[in-house]
Structure formats: structure tokens, C-alpha cells
Amino acid sequence: MRALRMNRLRTGLTMLGMIIGVAAVVLMLSIGQGAQTKINQSIETMGSNLFIVLPGATSSGGLSFGSGSVKTLTVNDAMAIAELPAVNATGPVISGTAQLNFNAKNWSTSITGTTPDYFMVGNWTIEDGSIFSETDVRSAARVVVLGSITAENLFGTINPVGKTVRITNRPFLVVGVLAAKGQSLSGRDQDDNVFIPITTSERQITGNQFPGSIRYMLVQGKSAETMEEAEIEITQLLRQRHRISDGMENDFTVRNLTAIADVATDTAKILSIVLGAIASISLLVGGIGIMNIMLVSVTERTREIGIRMAIGANRNAILIQFLLEAIMICFMGGMIGVILGIGSAWIISQLIDMLVVITLSMVFLAFLFSSAVGIFFGFYPARKAASLKPVDALRYE
Amino acid sequence: MSTNQPAPSPTTLIRIAQLHKSYKLIDADGNTIENPVLQNINLIIEKGEFVAIMGHSGSGKSTLMNILGCLDTPTSGDYWLENQNVAMLSNDALARLRNRYIGFVFQGFNLLNRMTALDNVAVPLLYAGENRASSRQQAMEQLRRTGLEKFAMHHPNQLSGGQQQRVAISRALINQPPLILADEPTGNLDTQTSQEIMTLFEQLNREQGITIVLVTHENDIAAYARRLILIKDGSIVYDGDQALENVPDPVV
Numbered sequence A: 001m002r003a004l005r006m007n008r009l010r011t012g013l014t015m016l017g018m019i020i021g022v023a024a025v026v027l028m029l030s031i032g033q034g035a036q037t038k039i040n041q042s043i044e045t046m047g048s049n050l051f052i053v054l055p056g057a058t059s060s061g062g063l064s065f066g067s068g069s070v071k072t073l074t075v076n077d078a079m080a081i082a083e084l085p086a087v088n089a090t091g092p093v094i095s096g097t098a099q100l101n102f103n104a105k106n107w108s109t110s111i112t113g114t115t116p117d118y119f120m121v122g123n124w125t126i127e128d129g130s131i132f133s134e135t136d137v138r139s140a141a142r143v144v145v146l147g148s149i150t151a152e153n154l155f156g157t158i159n160p161v162g163k164t165v166r167i168t169n170r171p172f173l174v175v176g177v178l179a180a181k182g183q184s185l186s187g188r189d190q191d192d193n194v195f196i197p198i199t200t201s202e203r204q205i206t207g208n209q210f211p212g213s214i215r216y217m218l219v220q221g222k223s224a225e226t227m228e229e230a231e232i233e234i235t236q237l238l239r240q241r242h243r244i245s246d247g248m249e250n251d252f253t254v255r256n257l258t259a260i261a262d263v264a265t266d267t268a269k270i271l272s273i274v275l276g277a278i279a280s281i282s283l284l285v286g287g288i289g290i291m292n293i294m295l296v297s298v299t300e301r302t303r304e305i306g307i308r309m310a311i312g313a314n315r316n317a318i319l320i321q322f323l324l325e326a327i328m329i330c331f332m333g334g335m336i337g338v339i340l341g342i343g344s345a346w347i348i349s350q351l352i353d354m355l356v357v358i359t360l361s362m363v364f365l366a367f368l369f370s371s372a373v374g375i376f377f378g379f380y381p382a383r384k385a386a387s388l389k390p391v392d393a394l395r396y397e
Numbered sequence B: 001m002s003t004n005q006p007a008p009s010p011t012t013l014i015r016i017a018q019l020h021k022s023y024k025l026i027d028a029d030g031n032t033i034e035n036p037v038l039q040n041i042n043l044i045i046e047k048g049e050f051v052a053i054m055g056h057s058g059s060g061k062s063t064l065m066n067i068l069g070c071l072d073t074p075t076s077g078d079y080w081l082e083n084q085n086v087a088m089l090s091n092d093a094l095a096r097l098r099n100r101y102i103g104f105v106f107q108g109f110n111l112l113n114r115m116t117a118l119d120n121v122a123v124p125l126l127y128a129g130e131n132r133a134s135s136r137q138q139a140m141e142q143l144r145r146t147g148l149e150k151f152a153m154h155h156p157n158q159l160s161g162g163q164q165q166r167v168a169i170s171r172a173l174i175n176q177p178p179l180i181l182a183d184e185p186t187g188n189l190d191t192q193t194s195q196e197i198m199t200l201f202e203q204l205n206r207e208q209g210i211t212i213v214l215v216t217h218e219n220d221i222a223a224y225a226r227r228l229i230l231i232k233d234g235s236i237v238y239d240g241d242q243a244l245e246n247v248p249d250p251v252v
């Protein structure tokens, strides 16, 4: 320990390698964990056992909402699918953007025309008022449900329920406000949105080139176990309804969102592992630095080792002395590194709006790893010191 | 090796029989050659003796001292210390032996520079398994006996050569060993200080019966001892009392 204090600069520089390594591990793990947590949060808001059915054939590109100009899916398709044994409910969607006005304020946002089931399927909860009804859909009533962000931007502290907003200059009665949901898996803000009956939308707001066609629909399966069955049922039904003969390609695409969510979770996990592995390399480099400095220290202190052996130190005593020094460097470096890692994770989360998550086990892991590095890389120099012959060590100049 | 094990004698501290030591050297042609440093050394030292070893530089005195101190091993031959065959002992047992039975005093003092005088003296007690507090306390008492209590908290580089050597002697004495090995203990000291150190050795030998073996180049230092051993080219050429006129000129 005394030796460490004597060589402050050198010990400090060696420790720096350890500090950076541990800080990097903590930082990378917290970023990875943050990504994972964020994805999990998005998935939780998504609703369970979910399919999205899109018009058009499966493209080679990944997930793309509302793709293309194909108009092969209809509200009637959605109603028919809702009756399938493995399906719970469906929510057909037509969408566009619209200008909203309340008093002097105006706000431009995306508008979703749909049915009441959509809110259940999409796992929305109502904050205030209620959603619109089947009757509203049938009569194409001018009623609207606001997303939380839209409500806030347009109404501020006023309760919007019961008020009238103008959507592309037509008056709509606000019947409800949704609870906030946050970002979707694809990173879209889900709360800046308004919902109106699908019929109202088609006839008065978004318009429709092909009446009855929809942009996409959400389908909720009955249970997690029957998802495959549901997918088969949906595909068969749509092929039949669209009169697609055997051997012909589907003119629609069924995607299992739950499966996509699993992939996203796995990806985040792999990201965590890769980030952790990269950070571990810097820890390894730090460890080699320790070994290097300990070897120098052993050479430099050969005479001291000789003296200690002459006055009665056995090999274990010498071994432990040097090993303790290496572990000490690692432990202190690890401690400072953990603090630095948490600090920089915090700064990153403040600077760029990124979720970082620090867990106790992460800190523990970093500590454990750095101590292991200390023992591993300290052992060789320590053993080298301990295996010196007393006479050789004493004669060393 | 230990075929001719002698009868254990309670008064014998050191017994060396037919001891050889050689170093392997590599000559200009790359061949390994044996360089004999000690040849056929036979030596018995009884408890309580005060022995001076003299000889030319390079004659093998330090090599012999290192073997006596269990810091080095002979190439062949036997060495019994306190009737234990040293060749039979493990590294740990040798460390224990050095710790309990032997006190070392070196020409260059060999104190641990990072520690105070007090801690230097306490280290052998720590290696003997004593706790820190009692080690410090005993070390302090030892420093008081050698007249160094004023310097207990000094580091070696804050002490004169004579003071450093007295700290080293205190350290050698702390475990009350029966044997002190001193390789040119006055080599770095002036005449006055050398004489003080030698008086201390003489006193330890006389009053506590500690066996002292020392190497020196100076006749008046050797004169403190009662027995003189002369080494020439690795062999003992004289072993007897201090009637120096009978002794072949040791340091030509």
C-alpha cells in the first residue's frame, strides 16, 4: 500500500485505465438497458396478441404502416374478420392529417377514422369522457376523441370534454380524451392524434377515392396460444373474400406485431451484449496496463523483495503483498469508474433525450469484473516476485 | 547427500561438510563451464562463538555467508543449522528458519526505505505472525536498547550510516535469533562508527551469547572476533585464533 502512495502519478495513470474501462462498461450497459426498457414500455402500450393487416402484397422491406395506394382492404373485410373463431376484435383505420381549431388556437395533427373496437384492440385507456359509440359510427356523427398531446395543445388547462372543436372547419363535439401512451415501437408519438368515426372521416374529412376501403386494420387474436390459428383464419378468409385463386399471391399482408415486438426485444438484448463486450475490451486493456505496471514494480523492487525474504517473508507473503496492490488499484479504479459511468450516463440522458437505466446488478457486475481483472493480471507479476531466489533478489542492482 | 549425518550435538550451531558451490558460466564459444567458487568447505561453529571471515575480494566470502544464511543453496555437500539438514527444508521452512534463527546485517544496511525505522524493526515480527501493535511495541523497546528511540519515526534516508546500521542490527535482533550473520557490516562506515558497531556486536556476543559470524577486510575489525577464518580461492586456508602474527597475511 505504501508503494502505491509513493508512486502516485504512476498508480493514478494505471488506475485511469481501470476507471475508463469500468466507466465504459457501466455506461454501455446502462444505454443497452435503457434501450431494452424503452422497447418494453412501447410493447406494453401496444396491446396484446396483435396483428396488423395491410393492403398490398408482402414487400421485401420490413414493417411499413399504411403502405402504398392499393385499396384492397375494406371495412367489410374487417367486420368479417372480427367474426372469426380465433379473433377477438378488429379496428379498421383510415387516416390523414387535418387542421383543428378551438377558439383562436389551431393545431395540425393526424386524424384516425376508426370504430370503437379500435380503442380496445390498440390498448387505449380513456382519461376523460368516453369513446364514441357504434351508433355514432352508423350515423357518421361529428364526434371526436382527442389524444392527450393534442388535447393539451389545443385546450391547455380547459377540460375539452363537451367542447366543440372545428376540424377542417366543421364543428365536432369532443366526447373523450385518451390517457397518454408515449412512443410506439417505431418511435412515433402516439398521443398527438385525434379519432373520429370511420364513416364521418370517409365522408367529411379525409375523403376516399374508393369508398369502403381502409388504410389498415388492427386485429386482436383471442389468446397468445392461438395466434398461428388466427393468422391462418385471417389469410384464408381474405383470400376467399378477395377471390384469389390457388397459386396466386395475396393482395394483403398479415403481420404478427407481437412477434415483431419479440424481435425488437431480442435486438435490444443483442445491442446490450455487444455494447458490454466492446466496453469489456477497454477493461481488458486497463488490466494489461496493470500487469505492465506491476511487472515494472516487481523489477524495481527486486531488492526490497530480497530483503523481505531475508528477514523471514515466505513466498505467500510476497505473493499476497503484490496481489493486494493490484487488487487495490482495481478496486479503487472500479469505484471511481462506477461513479464516472453513472455520471456520464446521467449527462447523456440529459443532453440527448435518451433513456438510460442503471441497475444495482450492473454496478455489481462492473465491480466484480474489475476485481477479477486485478486478480488475473496481478497474479503473474506477483508470482514472479514470489518465485525469486532470495540471493538473486538481494544481489539485484 | 546426508549419508554421513553427524551425531546431534547440543552445542553445535553450524556444521558444514564437504560443501562445494559453483556457478555455471557461458564462455565466448557458447559452452557452459563450471566456475567453482567454494571448494570442499568443512566448518563447525559452536554456539556463542564470534567468528571473523577474511579473504581477498572474490574469494567466496559472501557466497559462503549466503549459504550460511539459507539465502542460497550449495551445489553439493551438507549444511546443518541447529542440527537440521537445510537441504531437506521447504521454501516456507527456510523462510521461517531465517526469520527465527538468523539475523542479517549487510554492508549496504538494506533497510526498507519506504518505512520508518520503527516499522523496519517490526517487520520480522509481523512475518513471525505477531500483530501490528505488539510488533511496534517490541520494536520500540529494541530501538531503546540500541539507543535509537529518538529516531524511531525517521525514514532511513533521514539517518546517518551508523544510525542506519544500528537500525539494521535492531531488526536483526528483534526475533532474538541465536545467530547473526554480518557481511562487511562496517564496510560503509568510518573508523569511529565502525568501532561503535563492533562494540555493540561484542557486547551482544558476550552478554547474550549470540553467535556472530562476520566478514571483513580490516584487521582491526577482525580483531574483535575470537576466531578467524581465512578463505583463499574458495577454500579455507586458515581457521584458528587471533594470533595474527601466525596468520598468513590475509589481505595482500
Ligand SMILES: Nc1ncnc2c1ncn2[C@@H]1O[C@H](COP(=O)(O)OP(=O)(O)OP(=O)(O)O)[C@@H](O)[C@H]1O
Residues within 6 Å of the ligand: B023, B024, B035, B037, B055, B056, B057, B058, B059, B060, B061, B062, B063, B064
Ligand atoms: N550469481 C553469480 N553468478 C556467477 N558468478 C558469481 C555469482 N555470484 C558470485 N559469483 C562469483 O563468485 C565469486 C565469489 O564471489 P563473492 O561475492 O562470494 O566474493 P567475496 O569474497 O564476497 O568478495 P568481496 O570481498 O569483494 O565481497 C566471484 O568470482 C564472483 O564473480
Ligand SMILES: [Mg+2]
Residues within 6 Å of the ligand: B061, B062, B063, B183
Ligand atoms: Mg562479498
